[in-house]
Amino acid sequence: MKIGMIGTGNMGKILIEALLESKAISPADLLIQNRTLAKAIQIKEIYPAVTVLKTAKKVAQNADLIFLCVKPHDVFSVASDIAPYLSADKCVVSITSPINTEQLENAVSCSVARIIPSITNRALCGVALFSYGSNCTQEWKQALSTLFNNFSTPTEIADNITRVASDIVSCGPAFFSYLTQRFIDGAVEETEIDADTATKLASEMLIGLGQLLEKGYYTLPTLQEKVSVKGGVTGEGINVLEKNIGDTFNQLFQATQHKFEEDLQLVKNSLVIHKNI
Ligand SMILES: NC(=O)C1=CN([C@@H]2O[C@H](COP(=O)(O)OP(=O)(O)OC[C@H]3O[C@@H](n4cnc5c(N)ncnc54)[C@H](O)[C@@H]3O)[C@@H](O)[C@H]2O)C=CC1
Ligand SMILES: O=C(O)[C@@H]1CCC=N1
Structure with a gap:
């Protein structure tokens, strides 16, 4: 299975390190891309067998499982860029809390999940919070859970406790x-x-x-x-x-719930900008 990582900032890099150091995947199966390409190239300097791609489109074309590790307001822009290149058998995972699986399913026509990681995953421990899209296949649910089990405790959560x-x-x-x-x-x-x-x-x-x-x-x-x-x-x-x-x-x-309401509104606004999805 080829895994694509779009966004190699803080959390994208941590996920890459956790995936590789836990030997969940081999570097040759990892395709990475970042808006500022230098950040992705720095990762390749540490793991030379990783492939750096210049566009998100190429990641979507060549990976089976694609992680969107960008800030919430960038998720729909990336999703609309890659949507035409995603066949139904692929899976897209977003890692940010203010975007739910229903919104992801409206943006792309394949299996989707939201997996909120934790910096503790860098030490190959701690929890990763799972929410599967309603159309996510059993095969992908199993594959994602097995993958994350290598460096975290995958824990499925109901939508209403996402923030807390x-x-x-x-x-x-x-x-x-x-x-x-x-x-x-x-x-x-x-x-x-x-x-x-x-x-x-x-x-x-x-x-x-x-x-x-x-x-x-x-x-x-x-x-x-x-x-x-x-x-x-x-x-x-x-x-x-x-x-x-x-x-x-x-x-x-109370403060985080309040900020979350603002984030949800910002996400809705960014959806209006990308109203084609
Ligand atoms: N930092 C943390 O502990 C956690 C972060 N998250 C989520 O992870 C997401 C990312 O957070 P960070 O990694 O901390 O942010 P970050 O700003 O460090 O990384 C985002 C990366 O995405 C890249 N990017 C932006 N637009 C892009 C595009 N169109 N194509 C390719 N790359 C693009 C940026 O260049 C940057 O490297 C956030 O939504 C956050 O909620 C989730 C759990 C924990
Ligand atoms: O999306 C989230 O909830 C996480 C928590 C820390 C940063 N982002």
């Missing part, structure tokens, strides 16, 4: 990096620890925490219970968190 699921899976690494940074900054400001040492200790702690969860030794509540010795220091710290976090995370999810 993507907030947790895809935005989550940024949110928790931010919180960890504030944790480190606080330690440095309030004590004699230096930033490098605090960063190293905090990073190792997070890796260990991930391993504990992966191995299933503790749930999140039992983990807190085990560390919070009665009358000890952890309890004092948890009290501060309880007092101050308040409804921060409610506000966070």
Whole structure:
């Protein structure tokens, strides 16, 4: 199977690295293209057997499975460029949350899916959020799930939880990096620890925490219970968190939902521009 990647920015590159490093596919089966071709050529310098193509049209003609790894407002423009070259047996996958599978099915006449990846997939772990188009064949559903299983946990989601699921899976690494940074900054400001040492200790702690969860030794509540010795220091710290976090995370999810509404409207506007699809 030939896989085409249109858009080799942040996420396109991460998907390429995950596909190749997990050995899900061989570099000779990968066809890549980007508006600024230099970005695709840089990837070929690392994986010489990858083919760089000059146009999205050529990717559509030569690949069986085509990933659209462009920003939401560019998806319909690319879809309309490639639509004439897609036979019914191919599959198009978009990786962005504000575009649903129904809109993709209206744009191209083949199997479609939306798969929202996560930066964690770069470490060959974490979740990828799956939504299949209503006309997506069983063969493609199976093939996509098998492919992503090499470097993620493919998880099918209902449309109504798209935003929150993507907030947790895809935005989550940024949110928790931010919180960890504030944790480190606080330690440095309030004590004699230096930033490098605090960063190293905090990073190792997070890796260990991930391993504990992966191995299933503790749930999140039992983990807190085990560390919070009665009358000890952890309890004092948890009290501060309880007092101050308040409804921060409610506000966070409200803000992302609000932004999502704006993104959905922008997508609708870009659909009007490409009203031929
Ligand atoms: N960054 C992340 O962690 C995640 C991103 N996504 C989604 O991935 C999509 C892409 O995001 P990023 O990779 O961060 O953006 P990016 O801006 O880094 O990459 C987009 C790439 O598409 C290229 N491009 C634009 N129009 C094109 C065209 N007509 N033909 C070929 N290439 C074209 C650009 O040159 C750029 O390299 C977004 O829609 C985002 O929602 C999804 C999950 C996670
Ligand atoms: O489309 C999305 O929801 C993802 C989350 C991070 C960036 N884009």
